[in-house]
Amino acid sequence: MNTTSKDCSITFDEIANMFTPKFSEVDLSLFAASEHEAIGLEHFLMEPKCNRNLIGVVDFETFHSQKFFDVEDFSGAIEYDETKHHYAVCSNSAKEVREEKRESIEDMLNDNVFDGKTRLPTTGKEFGLDAKSADKLVILDNGPCKESYLGNADLESLSPGFDERDYVAExxxxxxxxxxxxxFTHNHNSPMLNQMTVHELHEAFKSVFGRETLVTDKQWLKHxxxxxLRNQVESDSDLNHIKCGTTSYKTEDKTLCLSSSDSSRSAASSIKCVLGDETMSLDWHVGRKGLAGLDLQTTSMELSEIELCSHDGGDKALVTRKRLRKPPKRYIEESLEANSKYCKGKSGAVRPRKCLKEFGTSQLACEDKPFKGSCIQVPFGLPIEEGHVKINASYWDSENCRDDRISSPKQLVTEPSAAASQDxxxxxxxxxxxIVRKGSSRRKHHISWTPSEVMRLIEGVSQCGVGRWAEIKRLSFPSSSRRTSVDLKDKWRNLLRACCVQLQSKRKVKQGQKQASHRVPESVLWRVRELATTYPYPRESNSKVAYTAPISSSFPAAIQNRSVALSTSV
DNA sequence: ATTAGGG
DNA sequence: CCCTAAT
Structure with missing residues (x-):
């Protein structure tokens, strides 16, 4: 199977890495959740359109492996599960799941044992499951921290074609x-909707639709x-790319179960189980908190990891499980740092920048049509500003025109002072x-270089020489918070590269003229080339030395007087 | 802290 | 631009 071989590419190292000490550290911070965080979470939870917001993938086996499902391990567990899950696919070690019978599942569910080696950290008969052809388990915890919804746990699949991949909990x-x-239904042990009073039905209606109704017709209400409920289940199923035909609504003791099953699709069904007992929520308390933290912390990552558990009959082969690349370290880092703000004691000083919250919540503002696709792209940058729009061509044009008018059309007179001030x-x-940007992300989001900046850079290089970026920054970019010395270096490197490219393509094609406009003007590049010969850049300038050899004559002037234009050729 | 270099 | 290693 394709997916299998792909999944097999996961190495043990990767798995091991999931358990770097970092995780426990991080997760601890999650539980120092301050009011601030709680509010953020609440906000998220209250988001009307976020009824079903998948935030993670977890293998039930985790619960087993974690003695009491402790906090520190939770997010780590998720990572781990995800991996392990994949690993299991190739290892074929979960074979036993295949042969599970429906009856035994029911028993297991009632006994709270899902599998010989998997056990949920709950006690007793909390799960009233309509386990008929059920492979999805959703556990709802109504703890104090709003209603967390642990959900969609793929428990078992009764499908003959079931494979270990389905052994996933989301x-x-x-x-x-x-x-x-x-x-509400938990209070009444009524198993059927039609046994409910009008008032009860109203409550149910309100709960399901989020609004009230004046209709008192029981039949109508029931329908x-x-x-x-069916829609809810179906939408849930959509999230998991499972289609469920029917939905049953059932209560049992202190639990309420919504199960959706479709006998025509042997494998597609889901069970939702509500943990109605307060004591129950204690068991899941940790988990919930972990999730809350996780939510704030690695939202997009988890979102991106949502797997498509298509239990849809035969087209399993069509299931594509794209593994998205892990979020960049930066992302994780920032997430962790933001969380660790509330976990003082670590590194005394709190870094002013970073503000993950914006990050997480904004990403969490899920849409109606969330996970239609086969994968979710990891949100990379922030949805923030597109502040400075591309100015490209016009920039150079205007500036250069200005400059060019001052001097001759072919010679670029650089006036650092004037240009600088204007810039x-x-x-x-x-x-x-x-700065605003830095509040939420360290990413600079590409501040395009203005012509004057480039000119100042060139001037700086001509004065200080290549490589002395710190000094160049001091001289040519004083009081400029952007453009670090590294930036200067990078820009210079790019300029050299541009020289190369333009030299090569110059004779060949004139087509590039159009694009050339928004590139660095040739006159500037010439100067760059010249400087490149004077101060050969470590590795990249060698190639163009030959070209610029004749120009070197003009070099001394350029050095001595920064306003001297590059009078060379062309 | 800076710089070089890879990504 | 970012990140990292080397200095």
């Missing part, structure tokens, strides 16, 4: 909207509630933006 959040109904203005607003 964790999701559900808004509080659906909870009251569940709790609406059933309809709503400083725009620079300031850039700075402001960049």
């Amino acid at each position: 964790i999701s959040y559900m808004s509080s909207a659906s909870v009251p109904a569940l709790q 609406r509630v059933l309809f709503g 400083e203005i725009s620079e300031d607003e850039h700075v402001t933006r960049s």
